[in-house]
Amino acid sequence: MAKLNQLVYKELGIDTQHEYNAYMHRSCHICNSEGFEALTRIRISHKGKTIVASLNVISSALLQTDEISLSHSAEQSLDVSTGQMLTISHLSPIRSLSYVRSKIFGNELSDEQLGEIIDDIVSGHYSNVHLSAFLTACASNQLTTKEIIGLTKAMIKSGKRMQWMSDIVVDKHCIGGLPGNRTTPIIVAIVCALGLTMPKTSSRAITSPAGTADTMEVLTQVDLTLKQITKVVSDQGGCVVWGGSANLSPADDLLIKVEKALDIDSEGQLIASVLSKKIAAGSTHLIVDIPVGETAKIRTLQAAQNLRREVEKVALVLGLHVDVVVTDGAQPVGRGIGPCLEARDVLAVLRNETEAPSDLKEKALLLSAKLLELSGLENPGDGYEKARKALESGMAYDKFIRICQEQGGFREPELAEYRHKIKADCTGTVTKVNNRTLAKLAKLAGAPNAPSAGVDFFVTLNSEVKKGQTIFEIHAESKGELSYALEYYSKIEIITIEQC
Amino acid sequence: MAKLNQLVYKELGIDTQHEYNAYMHRSCHICNSEGFEALTRIRISHKGKTIVASLNVISSALLQTDEISLSHSAEQSLDVSTGQMLTISHLSPIRSLSYVRSKIFGNELSDEQLGEIIDDIVSGHYSNVHLSAFLTACASNQLTTKEIIGLTKAMIKSGKRMQWMSDIVVDKHCIGGLPGNRTTPIIVAIVCALGLTMPKTSSRAITSPAGTADTMEVLTQVDLTLKQITKVVSDQGGCVVWGGSANLSPADDLLIKVEKALDIDSEGQLIASVLSKKIAAGSTHLIVDIPVGETAKIRTLQAAQNLRREVEKVALVLGLHVDVVVTDGAQPVGRGIGPCLEARDVLAVLRNETEAPSDLKEKALLLSAKLLELSGLENPGDGYEKARKALESGMAYDKFIRICQEQGGFREPELAEYRHKIKADCTGTVTKVNNRTLAKLAKLAGAPNAPSAGVDFFVTLNSEVKKGQTIFEIHAESKGELSYALEYYSKIEIITIEQC
Structure with a gap:
């Protein structure tokens, strides 16, 4: 028989993404105790695991009064299935939320406080409402350089960290907002053909029509285990895979969704997000591309310069070599927008087809050249010619096909009906x-x-x-x-x- | 047959309070178009009405691919029932959110901008994530006095406004946080017995164990129509009813829930909240009680003085006569905490029982005296004795019973098993x-x-x-x-x- 603070689990199949929601019947005694006038949150335990979830109320026969259900991610986190018993208890205040309040009122946060906030976020202890307050406070009260460094470190520490055999590991990142612009697979092909190590872990789209991982998935497999990734990189010098399974800087994945919903960019948050992911991925040399344009993420040269300076300061302290390139963000790069259409453009450039979009080719060459020079493989000024030869000779295409084959086989993109x-x-x-x-x-x-x-x-x-x-x-x-x-x-x- | 952008409504009975949520099957084509990686929001229309809702995904058989469900408040707002057709479309950016972003980055908002924000909040166009960002920005960047006045006006305008026959209409408000402390019914009884007009519209508890409306509901009916309220006040000079059906400053009801979840107090927001409700309720003379204590809402005398000054400035511009009283908030007032237990204490004081809690009696007398003096009915210094006589003579109890009888009948509180x-x-x-x-x-x-x-x-x-x-x-x-x-x-x- 169930104890008084226990309820029987029933799966309903409701997905609220990362946010942990609990569903109880309106007449359940725990629902009555906790009340449902505010945004109530409760502690739920099962076999030694405990989560915090927001309470939603069911007034239909979907649940009985002694039953509870959870949203998909919460169900997975507790590893619970229909018929099992869950123990419910009242949630005591979460200490790190007092640091968020402190930031709201303009105080500088210590490394330890930022660490505790990030740990609680990764544990799912913050609802979207709390994530929103944290992001807003960071944007309102401008993180100091010290705070950005603390936040970056905390975000690296909250996830896994990859290690590679090579002393020099290169990467590139674009401060998004530009449709198409799928340079990454071309750059990986070029610089790896020339001997650099570039183990590229990419993201899937959140609000955009394609992330690099989505486009690459059209051409080969991207959902590789850490062991498989290590093998591809060891054989080919590089890869283009989805970074999700690597659990790099997981706090960032949660914060970014709320940031998109708010459509605000906290500069400090953005820098911590980018640099933590790259350092966790084991990068030593990084090119950051900032497209500037009226409808790009960064709208003015002035804003791009400020961002560049702050990125350089933080990277220096964290021991990451960085080169920030400001590019034209007034229009899309390439012709296709969407995974298959972008994959088609990437192949056209790699295959040196006459109809290949020249803007995409030129941008990939420019960024490849910067990487070759930043890493010390080429002298300043020599990178572009080296990159162009690697591309136009077919070396880069050859490397690309080998990478795809080793990731699970190459396939041609198909267009829509x-x-x-x-x-x-x-x-x-x-x-x-x-x-x-x-x-x-x-x-x-x-x-x-x-x-x-x-x-x-x-x-x-x-x-x-x-x-x-x-x-x-x-x-x-x-x-x-x-x-x-x-x-x-x-x-x-x-x-x-x-x-x- | 359904058009391509239409889905069939199915009621599921999920209550997410004021937040409008939509539920669609994972394989629904609209769910696929909109994506579910971010906190997606969509427009939903039905018979000329349109709402904005956040998307949750169903991966079970609760919904078919051509069906949609809504959370309880959204369903009520669209007035839709199972089997009806809803039209779905992509949500264009909400303009007033750009003003919230402007506030996040430290700019002062105009009356018009604050008005548009409040209107959108009342229309349900803000998710909790957006409400959280607005509240955080107001707390982070301190509203100016001009902004507090603009916000108060906007909040008044967003709801109904009550009018009374009397030129002088008194009210009291306590900046909460103290358990028990149920002075309001006693004060209404005293000052109405002495001839003042005090049409008290009270709130129900959100995160506390009782609001005045909850306690009063033990003794009589509080859920009255506007017409019924007017009749009681016209006959008795006062009432103690639930303010919810009067739709006074409805934006406040939405903001306050998120504010409680964040446990932050934006001073400007607090002042706008209190004063907008009172002015909308038709008050002309208001006593504000600020209990100060380590575990009360306001923790220091300094904070109470700052709040007092700002309240006085805003009230002056809005033409409200106000007297702010700072009281002791170190411990509960009265013995009972919870509706019936507090109602028992209120009756004990009104009946002059020997075991009546003297702290509750004294505080009610103090605040009644202030109201009598602020309204001009008594000269400064004479209020207390008048109030005491009205209470100890049984006049106040007599008035209270009449008010209860007219609100729907008096009943004795019963204690728990x-x-x-x-x-x-x-x-x-x-x-x-x-x-x-x-x-x-x-x-x-x-x-x-x-x-x-x-x-x-x-x-x-x-x-x-x-x-x-x-x-x-x-x-x-x-x-x-x-x-x-x-x-x-x-x-x-x-x-x-x-x-x-």
């Missing part, structure tokens, strides 16, 4: 491209969940277009997704054409 | 009472949902206790609730006894 052409409604010059609405359109067409969905984008800034000319084409894998994207397109503007 | 005595484990002097753990204990015993649950508290600060003497008694309506409270009690301290 449902397409809808968008044509210019007047003749004139393209004066503006909105990266944000363009990315959103590709996403609503189904990317990246539907890998061949997205947008194929045919014009560039300052080019002339004729009335009736196809300016881009929406790709989708189902009628419903195409229709959903078109409904959105009817309300927004992507390209501004100024009539002559 | 399950009780557990807590005894002193040593002989000594009471040197500290923790208001917070004490209130929490009463709440976990079931108060206010179980009205007779709570704590009966028998000692006062600096009093002597003997080992084995009952220092308080926990009351509960069920074994399960008593057990849940005792489990909490085993982990915390409420009273500090220093041994002689």
